Amino acid sequence: MMKFADYPVQHLMDITARPELVFVRGAGSWLWDHAGKRYLDFVQGWAVNALGHSPRCIVEALAAQAPRLITPSPAFYNEPSLQLAALLTQASCFDRVFFTNSGAEANEGAIKLARKWGRMHRGGAHEIITFTNSFHGRTLATMSASGKPGWDTMFAPQVAGFPKAGFNDLASVAALVSDRTVAVMLEPVQGEGGVNCATHEFMQGLRDLCNRHGLLLICDEVQTGIGRLGTLFGYQHFDIEPDIMTLGKGIGGGVPLAALLATARASVFEHGEQGGTYNGNPLMTAVGLAVVGEIMQPAFLARVRELGEYLGAALSELSQELDLGLERGIGLLRALELKRDIGSAVVTTARDDLSVQPRWENAGLLLNSPRPALLRFMPALNLTTEEIDLMIDGLRLAVRAQG
Numbered sequence: 001m002m003k004f005a006d007y008p009v010q011h012l013m014d015i016t017a018r019p020e021l022v023f024v025r026g027a028g029s030w031l032w033d034h035a036g037k038r039y040l041d042f043v044q045g046w047a048v049n050a051l052g053h054s055p056r057c058i059v060e061a062l063a064a065q066a067p068r069l070i071t072p073s074p075a076f077y078n079e080p081s082l083q084l085a086a087l088l089t090q091a092s093c094f095d096r097v098f099f100t101n102s103g104a105e106a107n108e109g110a111i112k113l114a115r116k117w118g119r120m121h122r123g124g125a126h127e128i129i130t131f132t133n134s135f136h137g138r139t140l141a142t143m144s145a146s147g148k149p150g151w152d153t154m155f156a157p158q159v160a161g162f163p164k165a166g167f168n169d170l171a172s173v174a175a176l177v178s179d180r181t182v183a184v185m186l187e188p189v190q191g192e193g194g195v196n197c198a199t200h201e202f203m204q205g206l207r208d209l210c211n212r213h214g215l216l217l218i219c220d221e222v223q224t225g226i227g228r229l230g231t232l233f234g235y236q237h238f239d240i241e242p243d244i245m246t247l248g249k250g251i252g253g254g255v256p257l258a259a260l261l262a263t264a265r266a267s268v269f270e271h272g273e274q275g276g277t278y279n280g281n282p283l284m285t286a287v288g289l290a291v292v293g294e295i296m297q298p299a300f301l302a303r304v305r306e307l308g309e310y311l312g313a314a315l316s317e318l319s320q321e322l323d324l325g326l327e328r329g330i331g332l333l334r335a336l337e338l339k340r341d342i343g344s345a346v347v348t349t350a351r352d353d354l355s356v357q358p359r360w361e362n363a364g365l366l367l368n369s370p371r372p373a374l375l376r377f378m379p380a381l382n383l384t385t386e387e388i389d390l391m392i393d394g395l396r397l398a399v400r401a402q403g
């Protein structure tokens with residue numbers, strides 16, 4: 001058995017505070033560390049492992065594709081990327097797909113596409129209205145588009161042209177529209193911002209506003225897409241159709257795959273304006289094909305909605321029992337207000353200190369606290385109600401331990 005001290009961790013850039021654990025194995029809703037302790041995982045690679053850890057369909061897709069063809073060059077066609085693009089366009093309101101390797105890169109593509117469209121159709125307009133507390137990625141342009149406090153000065157100067165409106169505040173969006181505006185970009189549910197759900201009226205209002213002013217509506221569905229909200233795409237929950245959408249996270253079920261989708265009208269790239277070495281490579285798109293094929297089944301999505309309601313009800317009940325705050329969310333992207341700034345303490349206790357409890361021998365629970373008084377839940381979409389019950393048990397213990 002390895003000891004943590006035996007690992008040469010100092011060679012990695014120290015970009016975040018990591019616990020002294022090295023994960024070596026995963027299966028479904030469970031992860032195992034270097035010392036053999038197991039963890040019930042309600043983080044799942046940050047809402048990435050839509051089918052849990054190492055699901056059979058991904059293992060098989062990789063095993064089948066790797067010996068056939070890994071990458072021919074993005075300047076040639078390959079079968080899995082054609083098939084996945086066909087699947088995504090048939091299942092959505094979009095006509096064209098550009099595959100990328102990360103959500104941020106997909107959003108960069110969306111920003112470029114909107115700016116190109118503004119040059120062609122709106123007299124050079126280039127501003128994209130985004131929102132406070134939004135998160136669109138960690139490249140310079142997507143950091144500038146994000147409304148995360150402090151990010152405006154972190155790597156100044158920013159990329160210009162992202163005025164910020166208030167989420168669910170249509171008047172604040174309308175007030176920013178000018179001759180320079182080309183698009184509005186938002187997450188249907190702000191994930192990193194703390195699971196803030198757009199209202200039905202707000203999404204409908206944005207669609208109307210964009211139609212009236214000739215603007216593009218861009219949905220960043222890196223977190224909300226691919227079944228997370230109980231519909232294949234988040235926008236379907238709001239009965240609107242965006243002009244551009246980005247996908248990431250769940251689309252690869254754990255491998256680096258993301259996508260930029262556009263309607264035929266908004267798909268204005270010409271040769272030489274967009275590309276990338278690994279973009280649309282058959283190894284990753286073969287995985288995407290397997291993952292999306294499983295999640296898009298009506299019975300699978302119906303089950304996600306059921307599980308979302310089950311989790312929401314269980315969190316509400318626990319909240320009443322422990323005098324916590326409101327529970328919210330759509331599908332299996334949910335959050336619980338804690339009322340006190342105990343989020344990170346609850347995360348640490350749940351991970352490290354449950355082993356003495358009856359149901360948690362040599363086991364822990366992985367949770368996420370995106371804000372000091374808030375927990376976010378982003379489990380595998382195919383988890384079981386027993387796993388939800390066990391999570392609630394661990395959460396109860398971890399909250400009670402805070403006194």
Ligand SMILES: *Cc1c(COP(=O)(O)O)cnc(C)c1O
Nearest residue numbers: 102103104135136137191222223
């Ligand atoms: C995670 C996330 C991104 C960034 O995706 P990466 O793959 O980390 O680049 C962008 N937008 C939203 C809404 C996200 O949740």
